[in-house]
Amino acid sequence: MPLYINGVSLPARRATQETNKHAEHGRPERQRRYIKGIPLQMQHDFLIVGAGFAGIVCAERLASAGKRVMIIDRRPHIGGNAFDTYDENGILVHPYGPHIFHTNSKRVFAYLSHFTDWRFYEHRVLAEVGGTLYPFPINRVTLNALYGLNLDEVSAAAHFERVRIPKSEIATSEDVVLSSVGKDLCEKFFRNYTRKQWGLDLSELSAGVAARIPTRTNDDDRYFTDTYQFMPARGYTEMFECMLAHPKIEVELSTDFFAVRTSLPAKQIIYTGPIDTYFDHRFGCLPYRSLRFEHEHLTNLERYQPVGTVNYPNDHAYTRITEFKHLTGQKHAGTSVVREYPTCHGEPYYPIPRFDNERLFKRYAALALAESNVHFVGRLAEYRYYNMDQVVGAALTLVEKQLCLAAA
Ligand code: FAD
Ligand code: UDP
Helix, strand or coil: CCCCCCCCCHHHHHHHHHHHECCCCCCECCCCCCCCCCCCCCCEEEEEECCCHHHHHHHHHHHHCCCCEEEECCCCCCCHHHCCEECCCCCEECCCCCCCCEECCHHHHHHHCCCCCEEECCCEEEEEECCEEEEECCCHHHHHHHHCCCCCHHHHHHHHHHHCCCCCCCCEHHHHHHHHHHHHHHHHHHHHHHHHHHCCCHHHCEHHHHCCCCCCCCCCCECCCCCEEEEECCCHHHHHHHHHCCCCEEEECCCCHHHHHHHCCEEEEEECCCHHHHCCCCCCCCCEEEEEEEEEEECCCCCCCCCCEEECCCCCCCCEEEEHHHHHCCCCCCEEEEEEEEECCCCCCEECCCHHHHHHHHHHHHHHHHCCCEEECCCCCCCCCCCHHHHHHHHHHHHHHHHHHHHC
């Protein structure tokens, strides 16, 4: 499907946004079309469950292709976990934890660029070990500072070669870490963080979890090395509002699909919530990991910490502290931070990548395949540890390949 924007030119969309802005914070007013009271006789082509990245991308693409779309969310806001908003002190924060956009996909970046300008931002992370802050992911500087060495790149590579514990098969996250950095670095940076984050040992998690973190022999201290590393210039929510600003899209918030499913006629459904919930947990609950977010504002303190995120692998009940002004570039006399406390109760934020869970998910995926006119996409519906760009890619593919073919 060609990439065009709703038959409305981008300058026109942006102009609409400009006129909607709040004077104070630059946040556009909530779209007026967030109607209350759905006209039940009106059949939509698509009902989309969940107004996170997955649902919003589908809604925008389908409306642009001429489909009538209703998108609902049980939360009182759009954006899913990527929702951002100004806190009571006027700082743009991410209520569901820090969201840093990065991708190697030109297609995904080009698509989102129709709805937002960008601010260049490369995320940096320090890890506190034994009271000292070290660059993380582990690089040459980390090694030198931690062990009092003076390694160049070649000798840093030789160091890793010396300490790594080779594995014949890389099946778990423990295999990944031990085979790349060996036991000491594993214990200092990975073992306890992982236990805190997942309530599991590294050896109980699939390799893909720890494989998200590279090991470097150079001095690169960026958390990501993707080609495109940018934050939406005025935040995610404003970008989402721009995506939903189409006359064929209706948005209904604070609406649970399971409470309204029989009263919302639609030819097809796109479901982005937890897949096990859709099937009434028929085979048992899929495990998810949750977080409790503790937000704090500090008045008259311009900067709380030297980088966007500081990880605490070994101390404290929280895993990391993020200071939002690093991410957004906002200027303010105060600052706002968030601490993340992992927990097994609450909103399902993370699918838990391990063999047994994947096996259970596959049983639900088989049911999903057999469900006519219902499509499952997104982090919870596909039970995938997706980053935002991967969700956008999956949603674009769903709309482009499957739905348009089916509707043709
Ligand atoms: P969600 O954002 O979860 O949206 C699903 C929506 O469905 C929710 O709004 C939910 O309320 C709604 N819903 C569920 N059930 C129902 C129902 N029955 N009725 C109506 N609505 C329903 N990715 C990155 O790329 N970079 C990052 O830095 C990053 N940081 C993250 C930090 C944290 C703490 C977390 C948890 C995730 C992070 N992610 C990050 C991942 C990112 O949040 C996801 O990839 C992305 O937001 C998933 O989009 P989604 O639409 O699939 O799901
Ligand atoms: N990890 C770790 N120590 C750290 C950071 C990450 O052991 O200081 C491991 C941990 O298992 C974590 C995984 O690497 O869950 C992926 O980290 P990432 O920062 O990508 O997690 P996310 O941002 O998705 O929570």
